Amino acid sequence: MMTPSFYADIVHASPNAFVYFELIKDVNGDVIDGIYEDINPAYECLVGMKKENLVGKKVSELIEPKVLKTLNWLKVGGKIAENLGHEKIDYYSEVTQQFYQVQIFSFEKGHIALSYTDSTTEVLQTYVVQEDLKQTENQLSLILDSTEEAICGIDLKGQCTFLNLSCMELLGIKEESEMVGKQIFDHFTRKISSQEETTVEEEILKKLKKKQKSHSDQAYFRRIDGTIFPVEYFVKPKISKGTLLGGILTFFDNTQRKEKQAEIDHLMYHDSLTGLVNHIKFEKLKSVYDTEKYLPLSIIMGDINGLRRINQHYGHNQGDQLLKTVAKVLSENSPENAHVARYGEDEFSIIMPNTDSMQVFWHVKRIQSAIEKYNRLIDKNQAPINLALGYKTKYNLNFDLQNVINNAQDYMDKQKMLNQDSMRNALLTSIKTTLLARSQFTEEHAERLVTLSKKVGEVMKLSSYQMDELALLAELHDLGKIGIDDAILNKPGKLTDEEMAEMKKHSFIGYQIVKSIQGLDDIALPILHHHERSDGSGYPDGLTREDIPLSSRIISVVDAYDAMTQDRPYRKAMSQEKAIAEIKRNSGTQFDSEIVAFFLQSLEESSKE
Structure with a gap:
């Protein structure tokens, strides 16, 4: 005969919801409420509540009747309980958004049970609840064989003790004897690929011996004929009088x-236009790769300049085609282990x-080479690709990956600022135009400073990020002069002490202007300190040597050299030899001696070209 504990084990192991109530009646004998006596894990998922928060509680205390109609079903169950019968009701759950067939039945007066069965699947509870708990194993077998779920028993060694017809069908066997007494776990794997295959035996038996449940929807099953299909399984320990006998395994074709x-995952995590992973998936990838195993970890950020203008001028179809082309270029020119994502409307990221x-x-x-090639081959009716790129590498696990992304975006913003076709460049151009109109600062002077400073940067082997910062600083270091009075700014003679004090404010004014502009904020401090001197006698903070930003020290040398070698309203230009001698004379006091050495080397290399 089947023991009650074995019967309960099967009910609790099933993925179909089951709940058992004690009925509460009024003085007239009518059912008015019910007390939760027992539920299985599937019922916890159905109602979104844990067993410990339900058992012993009244239905009216916990759930509104309109949600699960439980109180109405209890009243129906009151009549069924008198005759130990059963009744079926169709039901739609707002919690799981799924249709169920609810069976209300009673096998003990004053108590009823509810079984929630997927409306498309015959399940074990449909029949179990109608049978007497003392029925024989043969009677129970008829019930087990009526469900589409594969059910089998296992001992502590993983050998099969019994199985139902659905299990035999999924195994592809015709007789129980082909499996009973043999290892069921020989048919379970973790991976489809045989090279990476690992059985789930250790995981299940380890938990089983600790009297713990097991569940996974990431396993695969191999039939007798060798074919493989995904399964979701549940394993519940089978315990009798405190002794662990084995377990009950249920699984189904997944x-x-x-x-x-x-x-669903593809739609959720991929951009429908380009086919690339989207921002949501990129955030998940960050968590996956932000470990010691994947260091060094590099990030590339890209932004298409003027996409809105392209949509307006060429049409949205052309803009969409451009986005697809950029996605293709990025994918084809990234390493195989990289992930290219559409980060935003006109932004891309690569991890x-x-x-x-x-x-x-x-x-x-x-x-960049692939983009240049594409732009050379397109006709005049096609929009060219104008993509700003920034990148950064993480070497230390302690460095926040989001800071790496932010740095890559900052570098990308600088690229946009330097790009003639970008919207940010319009702001830069406006600032430069205002500066040229308000001071003796000329466009030729800016171009010379950019050239001179870049040559120094090349000798120093600065990164492309530092070179871009240096170019921006060369163009904007005197930006603050737009806030100085014209009379002082354009005075031909020597400034008075008061006028000089006013003039010195231009570095702070420039600092304030750029620090709040995205793409320029990194040159705020170099602008503030470009008049500092190596010996500490400069302004505004009297910084010395390495305390002065590197780009400020470079601009200080090249700006002085250019000023000496160009005509001014109040003096003639010096010769290159005299200017170099003056730079050398002030090395270590006004100028950083190492920067001077690099500057002189850059002049020497330029003279050989």
Whole structure:
């Protein structure tokens, strides 16, 4: 005969919801409420509440009748309980958004049970609740064989003790003897690929021996003929009088659910236009790759300049085609282990595990070369690709990955600022125009400073990020002069002490202007300190040597050299030899001696070209 504990084990192991109530009646004998006596894990999922928060509580205390109609069903169950009968009711759950067939039945007076069965599936509870708890194993077998769920018993060694017809069908066997007494776990795997295959035996038996439940929807099952399909399984320990005898394993073919989930995941995590992963997936990838195993970890950020203008001029179809082309270029020129994402409307991001700064620099160059080639081949009716790129590499796990992304975006913003076709460049152009109109600062002077400072940067082997910062500083270091009175700014003679004090404010004014402008904020401090001197006698803070920003020290030398070698209203230009001698004379006091050495080397190399 089947013991009650074995019967309860099967009910609790099933993924179909089951709940048992003690009925509460009024003085007239009518059912008015019920007390939760027992529920299985599937019922916890159905109502979204834990067993410990339900058992012993009244239905009216916990759930509104309109939600699960439980109180109405209890009243129906009151009549059924008198005759130990059963009744079926169709039901739609707002919690799971799924249709169920609810069976209300009683096998003990004063008590009823509810079984929630998927409306498309015959389940174990449909029949179990109608049978006497003392029925024989043969009677129970008829019930087990009526469900589409595969059910089998296992001992502590993983050997099969019994199985139902659904289990036999999924196994592809015709007789119980082909499986009973044999290892059921020989048919379970973690991976589809045989090279990476691992059984789930250790995981299940380890928990089983600790009297713990097991569940997974990430396993696969191998039939007798060798074919493999995904399964979701549940294992519950079988315990009798405190002694662990084995377990009850239920599982079902998860192919359709996997296919639907894969389709949902693709829609959820991919951009429908480009096919790339989207921002949501990129955030998940950050968590996956932000570990020691994938260091160095590089990030590339890209932004299409003027996409809105392209949509307006060429049409949205052309803009969409451009986005697809950019996605293709980025994918084809990124390493195989990289993930390219559409980060925003006109933004892209690439995460590159195990990629150092030199490697990511090489990939950026490949991308830029591919874009140049594309732009050369298109006709005049097609929009060219204008993509600003920024990148950064994480070497230390303690460095926040979001800061790496922010740095890459800052670098990208600088690229947009330097790009003639970007919207940010319009702001930069406006600022430069105002500066040229208000002071003796000329466009030729700015161009010379950019050229001179870049040559110094090349000798110093500065990064492309530092070179871009240096170019911006060369153009904007005197930006604050737009806030100085014209009489002082354009005075031909020597300034008085008061006028000089006013003039010195221009570095702070420039600092204030750029620090709040995205793409320029990194040159705020270099602008503030470009008049500091190596010996500490400069302004505004009297900084010395390495305390002065590197780009400020470079601009200080090249600006002085250019000023000495160009005509001024109040003096003639010096010769290059005299200017170099003056730079050398002030090395270590006004100028950083190391920067002077690099500057002189850059002049020497330029003279050989």
